Amino acid sequence: ExxxxxxxxxxxTQMGQEVILRCVPISNHxxxxxxxxxxGQKVEFLVSFYNNEISEKxxxxxxxxxxxxxxxxxxxxxxxxxxxEDSAMYFCASSDRQGGNQPQHFGDGTRLSIx
Amino acid sequence: GxxxxxxxxxxxxxxxxFLTINCTYTATGYPSLFWYVQYPGEGLQLLLKxxxxxxxxxxxxxxxxxxxxxxxxxxxxxxxxxSDSAVYFCALIPTGANNLFFGTGTRLxxxx
Numbered sequence: 001e002x003x004x005x006x007x008x009x010x011x012x013t014q015m016g017q018e019v020i021l022r023c024v025p026i027s028n029h030x031x032x033x034x035x036x037x038x039x040g041q042k043v044e045f046l047v048s049f050y051n052n053e054i055s056e057k058x059x060x061x062x063x064x065x066x067x068x069x070x071x072x073x074x075x076x077x078x079x080x081x082x083x084x085e086d087s088a089m090y091f092c093a094s095s096d097r098q099g100g101n102q103p104q105h106f107g108d109g110t111r112l113s114i115x
Numbered sequence: 116g117x118x119x120x121x122x123x124x125x126x127x128x129x130x131x132x133f134l135t136i137n138c139t140y141t142a143t144g145y146p147s148l149f150w151y152v153q154y155p156g157e158g159l160q161l162l163l164k165x166x167x168x169x170x171x172x173x174x175x176x177x178x179x180x181x182x183x184x185x186x187x188x189x190x191x192x193x194x195x196x197x198s199d200s201a202v203y204f205c206a207l208i209p210t211g212a213n214n215l216f217f218g219t220g221t222r223l224x225x226x227x
Binding site: 044 | 149156204206208209214219
């Protein structure tokens with residue numbers, strides 16, 4: 001069964017550094033998402049992406065965050081200047097259509113640790 | 116606003132016991148409702164879903180019924196197995212939206 005893959009599985013970065021989290025969505029999917037889960041808290045929506053542009057974003061997704069689909073397969077989340085509170089598990093997801101009828105398929109996540 | 120409230124965990128059950136994990140939601144309109152499962156070391160996997168009132172989602176022996184009158188979507192399984200040990204997340208997508216709102220997750224441990 002096709003899978004969403006995320007790399008790396010664990011990223012350790014110094015505060016203030018830039019970090020890029022990578023995702024390869026399922027190949028025929030058109031809608032892409034990033035979520036994060038701070039330890040002990042809920043999984044929270046960050047951003048959705050369709051047709052090479054952001055379609056929706058939460059208040060968490062401020063100017064420090066950006067997303068990009070640099071080629072036909074990768075979908076990246078960049079944090080420009082990391083803060084301690086960015087430490088979390090980041091999940092990428094994709095779906096072939098949008099809306100409540102279409103399940104989102106998740107990757108295994110990248111654990112980001114900011115020192 | 117939109118939110119999901121899940122039963123606090125962790126939950127520990129013996130094999131073949133009956134499982135209920137409570138989930139209630141707040142949303143406008145008619146959200147779609149989901150249960151996701153996260154096995155150790157893995158990502159979130161869709162377990163089941165229901166998209167309208169009175170729908171029952173089912174998969175792998177798990178069931179949940181969309182109850183509009185009580186705004187609930189409780190997860191049940193008649194006889195749990197050790198392999199069901201995981202974290203279970205209740206979630207919703209509001210009408211007209213595309214992003215998921217998750218509950219806090221409930222860790223289930225099944226002991227032989």
